Amino acid sequence: MEVLSLPNPAHHAISIRAKALAFEDAASKVLLERIRLIAPSDATVLVTGESGTGKELIARLVHSLSERAERPFIAVNCGAFSETLIESELFGHERGAFTGALESRAGWFEAASGGTLFLDEVGDLPPAAQVKLLRVVQEREVVRVGSRKPVKIDVRLVAATNVRLEEAVRAGHFREDLYYRLNVAKLVLLPLRERADDIAPLTRHFIDLYSKRLRIAAPVLEAEALLRLKRYSWPGNIRELENVIHHALLISRGGKVTATDLHFSSLGELSSGSAPAGGAVAPAAASTPQQALREALLRLFDEPHPDLWQAIEGEVFASAYEYSGHNQLQTSRLLNLSRNIVRARLADLGIIKGSAGGAL
Structure with missing residues (x-):
């Protein structure tokens, strides 16, 4: 399942809802597995x-x-x-x-x-x-x-x-x-900005969709254009991505979509790394989750803490367990650890009782 879409997307032409969904990003794959369980x-x-x-x-x-x-x-x-x-x-x-x-x-x-x-x-x-x-x-x-x-x-x-x-x-x-x-x-x-690996399959989907509607050959998306799509903050999420691709196909030439064909809303931001071209926004320093984690760790390193690693590890396990709906199996998949390790660590942290607490 690369892209999930509405059964009749043409009937929702003026809707603000997202009409397609991808599960390529690691976080989206975890969500898909959770859906299959529920x-x-x-x-x-x-x-x-x-x-x-x-x-x-x-x-x-x-x-x-x-x-x-x-x-x-x-x-x-x-x-x-x-x-x-x-x-x-x-x-x-x-x-x-x-x-x-x-x-x-x-x-x-x-x-x-x-x-x-x-x-x-x-x-x-x-x-x-x-x-x-x-x-x-x-x-x-x-x-x-x-x-x-x-x-x-x-x-x-x-x-x-x-x-x-x-x-x-x-x-x-x-x-x-x-x-x-x-x-x-x-x-x-x-939000789409936190699952950047879903952007490429969604973009391909919308290029195919609007190429058929406009009765044109599907253009090639240039690498720099894809990179720019991944650097944008997408306040309107998937619906906004659809609009950006639709507009790009209307103005693109030569059978390809370039970075200059992408026009973004002034409500969003482009992360630093490339100069904006054709958009209405200036570059802004928008941290990725990994950058935000690194900054948080650096702040922790500046503070005296006798059991720093145990505290960090405990927070990882507790947050993953909560994100997974208190499901040990989902937590183990999310962290790529065995369920026995997850169960034992949650018990050590006092989050579950002994080795039998919490949802399987």
């Missing part, structure tokens, strides 16, 4: 990530790898409805429940019966809708607006947000009990 279950999934990173594509992949793959997949943007309509959209309504309700109608939960319901931007739900969603998740039934009769549902829920729900909970904007109900199996989708 998908066969019926566990509620929470996908987090910036806008344009491909959260709906992740939800569709979870659905396609589950036993519900042949049943409906319905995607709903919670931020697209007014506060007065969101409840009737999600849970349905009876005739006469409100002005304009001329007939009874099932909501999205009922429409997705037997399949998967994807709730995008769940962090935008108003408080009243959060209360009703909590009850649906707990009781596995919905009550239509204007009705007192519950309707049983059989739906796998995948929720997504670009909001830091933990901060929203602390601020009182999102219910803590709902957060825990949704955060059963968490999938963290990194």
Whole structure:
């Protein structure tokens, strides 16, 4: 699986969502393996990530790898409805429940019966809708607006947000009990700038896609152009990459895409290493994760610490264990260590009890 794309990308031409996703970067490969472990279950999934990173594509992949793959997949943007309509959209309504309700109608939960319901931007739900969603998740039934009769549902829920729900909970904007109900199996989708090895396959995908739409021969991407793509910070993530490639194909000449054909938004930054050509931004010093780690280590070296290596190693294991959803097998794969070593080290750190604690 080099690139995952929407089934009918032409139908989403004006959407801000990402229409393709790659799993070439090491971090993306870890995510893909985690998806394969989670998908066969019926566990509620929470996908987090910036806008344009491909959260709906992740939800569709979870659905396609589950036993519900042949049943409906319905995607709903919670931020697209007014506060007065969101409840009737999600849970349905009876005739006469409100002005304009001329007939009874099932909501999205009922429409997705037997399949998967994807709730995008769940962090935008108003408080009243959060209360009703909590009850649906707990009781596995919905009550239509204007009705007192519950309707049983059989739906796998995948929720997504670009909001830091933990901060929203602390601020009182999102219910803590709902957060825990949704955060059963968490999938963290990194921004494109943190998975640079996904840029090349995505770029090839968009070159092929827009070459066909423009009815031209697919141009060759020059090495300097690819290098420049990898040095950009991509605040708009995959959707922005698609737009940059589309524009490049419109203005490129001679059967190739050069660095001067790439025009970036002034909202982003180019890391140092090459002079900008044709873009609207000046070079900026944007550290890679490895550079940031090195700078952090240098700061630690300046401070007295009797057990520095143990502290660093402990932080690596603890962070990897948390990133892997407290799953020892995933942690061992992430660190490329045996599960026995990971289990023993987590036990030494007191993160798990003995040799049997934590998820397998």
